[in-house]
Amino acid sequence: xxxxxxxxxxxxxxxxxxxxxxxxxxxxxxxxxxxxxxxxxxxxxxxxxxxxxxxxxxxxxxxxxxxxxxxxx
Numbered sequence: 001x002x003x004x005x006x007x008x009x010x011x012x013x014x015x016x017x018x019x020x021x022x023x024x025x026x027x028x029x030x031x032x033x034x035x036x037x038x039x040x041x042x043x044x045x046x047x048x049x050x051x052x053x054x055x056x057x058x059x060x061x062x063x064x065x066x067x068x069x070x071x072x073x
Contacts, residue, residue, distance in 0.1 A: 020026055
């Protein structure tokens with residue numbers, strides 16, 4: 001394939017991409033994907049916070065158990 005052939009294919013693909021991107025359905029699909037991604041980010045953030053709280057509770061319980069064992073000796 002010549003350089004001009006590759007250039008022509010690139011122009012055709014670019015034109016097709018622009019035509020598809022201008023459609024309302026494409027914009028709605030992009031909005032849905034972005035919305036789902038933001039919801040996933042929020043859910044992940046909430047999950048991380050619960051894991052942090054659980055880790056703090058476990059650490060506090062371990063510290064209490066260690067202190068109780070030391071006092072029992």
